[in-house]
Amino acid sequence: MAKGSLYIGLMSGTSLDGVDAVIIDGSATKLLSQTYLPYTHDLKEQLRTLSQTGQTSLENLATIDVQVAHVFADAVHALLESSNTRATQISVIGSHGQTVFHKGGKYSMQIGHGSIIAERTGIAVVNDFRMNDIAASGQGAPLTPAYHQHLLGNKDGVVINLGGIANLTQISKSVVTGFDTGPANTLLDNWIKKCKQLDYDRDGIWARSGFISDDLLSALLADSYFKKPSPKSTGPEYFNLEWLNSYLTGTETDADVQRTLVELTAMSISKHIPKNTNVYLCGGGVHNLFLAERLAYLNPHSEMMTTDDLGMPVDYVEAAAFAFFAQQTLKGKTSSLPLVTGAKGARILGAIYAAQ
Numbered sequence: 209m210a211k212g213s214l215y216i217g218l219m220s221g222t223s224l225d226g227v228d229a230v231i232i233d234g235s236a237t238k239l240l241s242q243t244y245l246p247y248t249h250d251l252k253e254q255l256r257t258l259s260q261t262g263q264t265s266l267e268n269l270a271t272i273d274v275q276v277a278h279v280f281a282d283a284v285h286a287l288l289e290s291s292n293t294r295a296t297q298i299s300v301i302g303s304h305g306q307t308v309f310h311k312g313g314k315y316s317m318q319i320g321h322g323s324i325i326a327e328r329t330g331i332a333v334v335n336d337f338r339m340n341d342i343a344a345s346g347q348g349a350p351l352t353p354a355y356h357q358h359l360l361g362n363k364d365g366v367v368i369n370l371g372g373i374a375n376l377t378q379i380s381k382s383v384v385t386g387f388d389t390g391p392a393n394t395l396l397d398n399w400i401k402k403c404k405q406l407d408y409d410r411d412g413i414w415a416r417s418g419f420i421s422d423d424l425l426s427a428l429l430a431d432s433y434f435k436k437p438s439p440k441s442t443g444p445e446y447f448n449l450e451w452l453n454s455y456l457t458g459t460e461t462d463a464d465v466q467r468t469l470v471e472l473t474a475m476s477i478s479k480h481i482p483k484n485t486n487v488y489l490c491g492g493g494v495h496n497l498f499l500a501e502r503l504a505y506l507n508p509h510s511e512m513m514t515t516d517d518l519g520m521p522v523d524y525v526e527a528a529a530f531a532f533f534a535q536q537t538l539k540g541k542t543s544s545l546p547l548v549t550g551a552k553g554a555r556i557l558g559a560i561y562a563a564q
């Protein structure tokens with residue numbers, strides 16, 4: 209393996225917006241450089257169809273696996289160039305890849321082949337982080353709680369990642385718990401896409417213009433996922449427009465649905481936030497000002513902050529997590545938390561592709 213002392217992390221979540229790429233130092237708490245490479249419209253639409261329907265040909269799946277890997281490799285090149293870093297300074301790349309199918313406890317499939325990234329960058333790659341945990345009877349998700357714990361140091365607190373799906377980590381007296389609470393942005397993005405052909409509701413302005421439909425909100429909140437005990441994890445295979453449509457009565461206006469979905473996200477998260485806790489938000493949903501406002505409103509007894517307050521910018525926590533996990537894997541250290549994923553034990557995560 210390369211002798212570099214720096215680590216690269218690459219992440220694209222269920223929002224399918226594009227690749228977040230970071231360079232972190234050996235302590236894994238300091239962000240040295242970052243970039244973001246959006247997916248093209250065409251690739252995003254292909255991934256959206258694939259991840260929501262699970263339907264494609266093997267040829268398409270193999271092709272898109274390589275195509276996504278090239279975007280991830282492009283992100284590494286852009287990152288090295290913009291930060292004036294040489295590939296030899298990097299020890300390893302931790303690449304989460306793009307999840308196209310996840311069923312907690314059964315399988316979790318990320319694409320963006322490690323061979324392509326290793327070949328195009330000359331840097332070793334660790335990817336396919338989730339299957340080791342699933343092989344040990346775990347959910348394979350969420351994995352980031354271990355990194356949230358690392359970021360918090362010895363402090364207690366709650367970290368909430370507002371990606372396509374929301375995941376919550378609670379650290380109390382060094383005990384870490386965490387699970388996917390349900391949707392964060394995925395339904396918001398899909399609904400505005402359907403109604404207005406926009407990728408997302410900028411700053412939550414459209415949602416703010418609508419009114420909560422109480423009947424719809426209580427029906428959505430009664431969905432069995434929200435009642436399931438943890439460990440649990442989910443994805444857009446479950447929370448998608450088909451799921452939403454099964455609850456719509458046809459009497460709600462489009463804006464009222466968007467408003468109700470914001471409340472669904474805020475309420476399904478808030479019911480798990482204990483009082484008098486320090487809460488650190490991260491993920492793209494932090495930029496949805498209306499959602500952030502609703503979370504603050506529903507949690508008047510907690511201090512609402514962001515991971516910026518821990519020194520890690522909100523948009524890069526997840527990418528940094530996978531750089532950290534790759535570092536752990538090379539050291540032969542475990543990264544999964546059995547209490548979170550439900551696995552038989554902690555596991556060294558990922559598959560290693562040697563530097564070429």
Ligand SMILES: Nc1ncnc2c1ncn2[C@@H]1O[C@H](COP(=O)(O)OP(=O)(O)O)[C@@H](O)[C@H]1O
Pocket residue numbers: 220221222223224225226370371372373393396397407408409410411412490491492493495496497523526
């Ligand atoms: N200004 C904004 N207003 C509202 N939502 C935003 C804004 N910026 C980002 N987002 C939301 O954040 C999402 C991307 O968040 P991200 O953390 O990258 O999710 P993921 O981990 O699923 O890729 C976008 O799809 C969008 O829903």
Ligand SMILES: [Mg+2]
Pocket residue numbers: 219220221222223224225226228492
């Ligand atoms: Mg993203």
